[in-house]
Amino acid sequence: MTTTSSTSSTTTTSSTSASSYASSDVTSIDWDGLIEELYEAKLAAADTYETKISTNESKISAYNDAADLLETLQDAADALRAVTDSSASDTDVFLEREAYLTGVGGVTASSVLTVSAEAGTDTGSYSITISQLATAQKVASGNYASSSAALSLSGTFSIGTEDGDSVSIDVTEDMSLSDIASAINEESDTSGVKATVLKVSDSSYELILTTVDTGQTISVGDDDGILQSLGIVDDDGGFADELQASQQAIFTIDGVTITRSSNEVDDVIDGLTFYLTGTTDDDQSVTVEIDQNLTDIKSAVVAFVDAYNAYREWALSEQETSSSGGASADAVLFGDSTIRTINQQIASALTFSLDDVSMSAIGLSFDESNYLEYDEDTLNDVLNSDPDIIQQLFSYSFESSSSDLGILYRGTSAPSTFTLDITVDDDGNITGVTVDGESGLFTVTSTGHGIKGVAGTAYEGYTFVFTGSTSQSVTVTQAAGIAEQIYNATEAAIDDDDGSITNVVASLEEKNDEYQDQIDTITDRAETYKDNLTARYANIQAKISEAQSVLSYLEALLDAQNSDS
Structure with missing residues (x-):
């Protein structure tokens, strides 16, 4: 009964569909329209997949926004x-240093000194006085009416500096x-x-020689008398017109006198560069606080x-509901x-707090x-x-009960407190490490002084450096603050290799x-079906055309016979 009913229904549908293209005259059938409708019916099966792709693309876009x-x-x-790896110190704002300058005795600090400090430089305070700036030596030639004649x-002649190399300069008559x-x-x-050629006036030019670096003295050789002819040196070989003598920079830091050939000094205190731009008078100084x-x-x-509020705004948009109570049409990641x-x-x-300090403490x-x-x-x-x-x-904060243990890299899953039992041999090389008596959680690096957490354990990602010479038990206490926890949470979400969002996007794309x-x-099957239909209906049309020709011939014969009778 069920089979018969289905067949009957199907036959009725086909008949109805075909009727829209048929007429009493078979030559007027819209064969192309009929084929196209049957082709589109085959393609309709792809609509479901198109809808799924569209839905997934909306989700992928939302995940990418997140x-x-x-x-x-x-x-x-x-x-x-905060960082434990020194290579990442440039990203740690707490290691950034600023030099705060205060003039003492009426001097304007910025007019005589500028100081830059590298990240991680030790903080401290220094008193600076500047008695002399470094200068370059400058000498002049005689006057010439033209610079181009x-x-x-x-x-x-040869030219150089007393502490450097000299070069030979060849001069020809046309120069x-x-x-x-x-x-x-x-x-x-x-x-x-x-x-440089200095234009003194419209009819007076001088050649000026200057040391490239301050604190240097020009040295010349003039066997052919070129420099003497130019008026740079006198009959005794000395400079005829020294505009500025070379001198060293002289300054003090906390009372210690320092001499340098340059006004840019970066080798006095690690991480600090002093730029000397002026001198201080007696009873004047500059206090530098790092x-x-x-x-x-x-x-x-x-x-x-x-940054948090921007993400929060997006997260709330994915929780919006419609007037009917369900998810909003735009909330493609609802739930x-x-x-x-x-x-x-x-x-x-x-919600993190440490020693009763929460984020409300900073406003x-x-x-x-x-x-x-x-x-x-408050902030x-x-x-x-x-x-x-x-x-x-x-x-992130780290404390060790022993100064012999330092942290190089940190992971995310170790407990806040644990004890490392470290054994060493007579040469101070580590021979074994257990954690609260449990082995297999750390390995010893090839240096003999490194301790690395084993992959797949809670200590994965941790690397410690031990410099002790005797076996000992070291208690480690650590805490992950707000930024550390959020960094780890976001890394778990967007890591290029194994982030949760990365994985779900890859799954949707797959x-x-x-x-x-x-x-x-x-589509390929529908195209094949369409091609077959086109060929089949072309054959039918040919048969119909042939039949109509025969019919027309027979009708003509009958008409002729009737006419003869």
């Missing part, structure tokens, strides 16, 4: 989480003052002396707040488990929508009074490739 916002949040967290001089200057400058990198860069720390906190996990991890990180709080906001007055007060609180709240394969298969 990943971009999380990357920005990760960058903001990275600046605040040939001087009719021929010969060779002008400018030509000689150019010849000297071509060798400046070797000689350490440069030349401290954390409070402006950068504040900017990093504000950037973190902004998504991957995003929910990330949101929970970020929210958990923001951070949530509004009614769980956006972060900050009280600028400024903390920066000026105790900036260590900010680092304590945001950063599914879309499979769906596209299905669409391509359906």
Whole structure:
């Protein structure tokens, strides 16, 4: 019964469909329209896959938006989480240093001194006085009416500095003052002396020789008398017109006198460069305080707040509901488990506190929508009074019960406190490591002094350096602050190799490739079906045309017979 009913229904549908293309005259059948309708019916099977691809593409786009916002949040967290690897020190805002200068005795500090400090430089205070700036030696030639006229001089002279190399300069009769200057400058990198032509007036020019570096003295040789002819040296071989003598920079740091050939001094205190630009009088000095860069720390906190709020805004958009109570049409990741996990991890990180210090201590709080906001007055007060609180709240912290153990790299899963039992041989090389009595969690590196966490354990990612010469038990205490936790949460989400968002996007893209394969298969089959129909209906049309020819012939015969009778 069921089979008969289905067949009957199908036959009726086909008949109805065909009727739209048929008429009493079979020659008027719309064969192309009929074929196209049957072709489109075959393609309809691909619509489901097209819809799935479109849905997945919307999700992929949303995941990518999330990943971009999380990357920005990760960058903001990275600046605040503190580093254990020295190669990453440039990203640690707490290692940034600023030189704060104060003039003493009426001197304007910025007029005599500038100081730059590298990241991680030891903080401290220094008193600076400057009695003399380094200068370059300058000497002048005699006056010439033209800078471009040939001087009719021929010969060779040597030029250089007393502590450097000398070069030979060849002069020909057709060379002008400018030509000689150019010849000297071509060798400046070797000689350490440069030349310029000074226009004193419309009819007076001088050749000026200057040491490239301050604190250097020009040395010349003039066997052919070229320099004497130019008026640079006198009959005794000395400089005829010294415009400026060479001298060393002389300054003091905390009462210690220092002499340098340059006004840019970077070899006195590690990490500091002093730029001497003026001198101090008696009873004048400049106090230089090297401290954390409070402006950068504040900017990093504000950037973190902004980055979190940008992600929070996106997360809320994916939780919007429609007027009927279901998910909004734009909330393509509504209820998504991957995003929910990330949101929970970020929210958990923001509740972190250490020694009763939470983010409210520095002026951070949530509004009614769980956006972060900050009280600028409170934040400024903390920066000026105790900036260590900010680092304590945001950063990773590490303490070891032994000064012999330091951390090089850190992981994410080890407990906050654990004890390393380290054994060494007579040469101080590590022979074994256990954690609270359990072995197999760390291996010893090839140096004999490194301890590396085993992959797949809670200590994966950790590397310690042990410099002790005796076996000992070392207790490690660590804490992951707000920025450290958020950095790790975002890394787990957007890591290029194994991030949760990376994986789900890759899975959706793989599914879309499979769906596209299905669409391509359906399309190919439909094209083949269409080609077959076209050929079959062309054959039918030919048969009909042939039949109509026969019919017309028979009708003509009948008409002829009837006419004869």
